[in-house]
Amino acid sequence: MSIANVKLEAPGKKVMLTGNEAVARGAIEAGMKYAASYPGSPTSEVLQILASATSQFGLYAEWSSNEKVASEAAAAASFAGVRSLTILKPDGMNVALDFLTSLAYSGVNAGMVIMVGDDPSAHSSIKEEDSRHLSKLSRLPILEPVNSQEAKDLTTKAFELSEALKLPVVVRLVTRVCHATSLVSLGDTEHIKEPVKAAYTEPILCFPQAHPELEQKIRKIAQWASEQHMWEYLGPKDASSLVIASGPCTLYAKEALEVLGLHNEVAVLSLKMTWPLPEDDLVNLLKDKKEIIFAEEIDPFIEENITSFAAYHAEDLGVFKFYGKRNGYIKSPLGAGIGELNTDIMIDSLAEIKGLGRPDFCGRTANCLGSVGGSLPERDRAFCPGCPHRASYWALKSALALEGNDGFVLGDIGCYAMGRGRTGYYTVKSVHSMGSGIGIAHGFGTLQKFDFTQPIIAVVGDSTFYHAVIPALVNAKHNNGKFLCVILDNSTTAMTGHQPHPGSSLDARGIEVPALNMEEIISGLDINVVVTDPYDINTTRDMVLELLPQPGPKVLILRRECSLVVSKKEKPRRVSVDQEKCVGKDCGCNNLCSRAFGCPANIIDLETGKGRIDEALCVGCGVCASLCPAGAITVEEGV
Amino acid sequence: MLNSSELVETYRERYDEMWREFGRLEKLAVNRLKEKGCCVHIADGATEAASIVQGIVGAESVVKSHSATVTEININTVLSDIRETEISEYIAQLEGNNAISGFRGDVAAASQILNERYGSLPIKDLSILVRQDIRRIMTNCRCGITGINAIVAETGSLFFFETQGNVRGIANLADVHIAVAGIDKIVETTDDALLVGRFLADQCLHKSVGNYLSFNTGPSQTGDVEGVLVKGMHGPREVHVVLLDNGRRKALRRRLPEVFACMDCRLCLNDCHAFATSKGRYGSPRIGGKGALLAYFATGDSSGMEECSNCGNCARTCPLGISWPDVFERAGQSKKEWISMEHEQSSKRLQQEVMTPGWCTSCGMCVGICPYIKNYKESSAFIHQCQLDEGNCYAVCPRGETAWSQMDQKIFGRSREDHALGNFENLYFARATDKMFAEKGQYAGVTSALLGYAINKGQIDGAIVTDGKPGKLPEPKLARTRGDLLAAAGSKYSAAPTLSLLNQAAKEGFNRLAVVGRPCQVLAVKKMQSLTDKREELPVEKVALTIGLFCFWSLTADFYQFLLQKTNNEEIQSLDIPVDGMVVKTNKGEYKWPIDEIRSFIRPTCEQCFDPTSEFADVSVGATEFDNNWNTLIVRTDRGKELVKNAVSEGVLEVKEYPHDRIPLLRQAVLNKKQRVLKQTSGGDSVPSYLMLNEAYRKGVLEGGN
Ligand SMILES: Cc1cc2nc3c(=O)[nH]c(=O)nc-3n(C[C@H](O)[C@H](O)[C@H](O)COP(=O)(O)OP(=O)(O)OC[C@H]3O[C@@H](n4cnc5c(N)ncnc54)[C@H](O)[C@@H]3O)c2cc1C
């Protein structure tokens, strides 16, 4: 992994790049000059890299306040003749979708590429969404790279295709491709150095009459895919069984076939463009096949398209035996269509399909992990040491308990979504999409007519505030929804790696810009807004209790810098436990600070059974000191 | 040696203590049994217990002694080959009759059955053959099942009482001994077990001692040879104890401790109508009233209870006087929803029995002792779920179960004669001689003056009082000087969580604290001081004086909002509640509201309050409802007596005799309140379970006092 490698001007050189870096590099090689995005795993790095290369390559890059705005901005650049890129996560694509479906109708001018990172197994997402449905719905072609090299190549190709068709093109990666590193042979960066003059000459409109033209374009894409060889056939020509795969599943399938000794019997067709299908080629490719096995990640997307294609061509192609997710042959441990695939899963699936015994293959991932030293202890996800969210949730749950009318907290996605787990004391009761908590809270807050009396709190992040909360607040003000909006303001987009947002004083490129002031925005809506320090738990708790009964929407900003940012600075304070005073086992129901409050830096001294501070982890916030009932925790300033 | 009726009395008293502490004893018993090497199985119901036994025995033959509990779990439905060893059951089995109550014929009938098997022999010879046979099966079976007469929680021993010796035989000869008992068989000490034994001997055998009394503790083992531990040396290698609930816990929750007190002597069956008419099946599978009741609680089947013809003979034959029809009636009276069975969990109980239903008095006691409990605007709540099985929060709560007579015993060492005012030594009109106290005090400043005196004399190093401006939410305060006391004088008519400060002050090093509180707060302090199982960090020894206020109700924090509106935000100078309503003085004038107008602010828990005069305080102070220049002063304990005596002799306090004609008024006001609570108790649906009154106390109040 090296951002420097992305920017190397050394054509032909082979370097190691992650999929994300390769996409950035591909865009640069393709002469892309305008990038806009909203951060989201697993693709956040792409815009960060491009932003760092703005002066070197004369690029423009911005963090937009949300994905819809980002796509619109990128489209404008394309309209004006500047190749552009927008980078999304699937949830982000949902946000941008309203615009994208129209954009397909209107078309674009210069090449415009939409990079989407899907997250099978939802490693850092709240759901497993297959964005390919959205692309298909929008009538946008989808390219799917297998590895970093392909990620770069297909990105460049996507620009060509987009410009040829005047249609945005989607490059879909999955987490493993985004984050895995492999060798990439660099191309030249001449193209990006050519000056462009942005100008808007032709009106680009979206109207229903454009539909026939759009369908025309899609038929052309299929043709282009054949010409450009957007597939690869591996293995024996005369194989009667064929695995059709995309993305990293191609590699899983190949490896599995080798392990099972089936590689001379079963062929693999790797699709680089997964929608629309290269139909003319497919008729030839599938001609003598009897069995078709599908290997793809998240939904049976290719599977459904191919089976429907095969039905139309049944006369020429005969009837196939299909093995896929729909009939349960390709399944992860949690079931078909759930979670990532891997080589082990493909081995098991192919063995079953081919009627072989399950091989006890020693290289299996699970076996390897076992030999490393048994299973790891199960651990919950937890907020970082000193995280202001932990203190915020302690205050919120205390306030609601004391309020006593079954109040609850609605959340959304961000680090603070972990408020629904142990680390946040199970405080958060709903998590859907960015800003959804506040809309739901407003809904609850207008149910008085139906005898609804429970107090409601919505928690949102500061970046989310700019992304999706302002319109919801406007709505709540207008319709008088009664709830408390708590903004957990840690001054950064922490979840995705500390990207700036409109409240920051630096932009994506690191250039100083005026920071927006959220209090002023909220006051401007004539909504009561109060700021407290979440580390001051009692004040925060009492403020929540004071605000809750007030009519209409209210906002409480809990402002504290993300402790990850703090931990990189000098530790301001030294926190320690006086074990003489600590009551250990008799504290609450046993060591309140480590077991109930649960900061990872509060640990139990196994020898004494008393509390202790893990100095390596402690960031010196001192919140535990304010909770310790025995007054055993002390905070020394300026150590 | 105790005579029969003394034995009954001792037994009854001991049981009354033990069932109240059942949670603790059960836990202790289980732990000890395990420590001693027994396998403990806890079965919720009969079927579960039977399948546990089946799991241990498998398809083997098994020897069994007589046991009502083994019968209760229908063991014959799961085991294929049970060999009876108790003689009447042995004969019944030979007869081919598995009648649960054993053989019920006469000697002639028995001889006939035995003759069929052993040939026509005289009874004497028959008995030798029977004995040989039973011995043979006892030695041949690997597993043996018995009941248990008592489980000693302290030692983990099983106690058996019998006349024939077969129980002891099984318990020693079997390789695997399975002992089945209801959870009601748990007692605290070996003395308690012997008490059970003596009671049984006395009542059932009319002897001073039973033929065989055995204590078995864990599997047989020896380490005599080279210190190598050998299990199953002479006696069993494995001992399984199956503890059966099957409705017992529910009975306990419904305050039907008869289920625990009854020790299955079966004397009640002698004249039982239902038993006779049902041909010995009444209450089956466990015979008798206890069986009928347990069947109801275990499965909801009330048919056994319905069979009871109400003859009442059980009450006459039962040595403890248990009247099953009476118990059935109480079982059927559904006063309120049953509370969760996990009542051993202090925090859960506090939550479920006190906080959730809204009975918290905001005394502040639990807040002070647990970091998970906080108080906001005079209501207490858990902010974090406690994971402890045991805790003190429930035990110290004035709305946790409180046995009034036991409180009297613990504080005064006697029960009471006066059911209106409780135990006391003297009743006075009193006033402070210090003009400032008299003026700043609510009435005559007696409370503040007594505190001031105790501080001056070094008897206390601080007083936990309730401070606050009239009209504002009050707060707890630690008063150490006359100035502090003057500032905190005067009544605040809401429920400040004063006691939340107690623990903190104790931790900060105050050793001799006085507490001034509403009666609920005094009760909390006294409950804390009289805990049997005291936790180190509680300020048990740190309270040197408790002054209780009179209190008929307090108001919720919402009242202050009302006050603010009604007085147009004027500055409030004082509040008082004379008989006819509320009087508020502000900087601009005076407001008066009839009581009805503020009634909606009365804390609901105050309607359940049984103690308007701080019955467990050292001294109680109230109004006179007659002359505001005087206080009513009730001196209760020796500590109170000494304090008042000295304060009077040193001229701090002036006292005079309580006007005789006013005593009935005071007593009636108190009785009215108490009777209101009790009348709710017998009818209403929402009465908290905290109040535990024995019959004498209940009658005392209902019948008007002395
Ligand atoms: C809620 C409440 C209801 C009462 N109801 C009655 C009643 O119905 N009949 C009756 O005869 N007397 C009642 N009293 C008692 C009465 O008001 C006087 O407090 C009492 O007579 C003592 O008078 P004093 O002149 O000695 O008071 P003071 O010398 O003024 O001393 C009063 C002491 O009580 C403490 N205190 C004040 N408010 C509270 C509170 N809310 N909780 C705990 N401690 C407090 C103060 O800190 C002070 O130490 C009530 C008191 C309270 C607080």
Ligand code: SF4
């Ligand atoms: S909170 Fe304080 S008393 Fe409790 S375990 Fe931690 S250091 Fe010890």
Ligand code: SF4
């Ligand atoms: S009455 Fe007192 S001890 Fe009971 S819950 Fe309320 S504050 Fe806690």
Ligand code: SF4
């Ligand atoms: S009436 Fe009883 S419960 Fe209510 S405040 Fe007074 S003493 Fe406490």
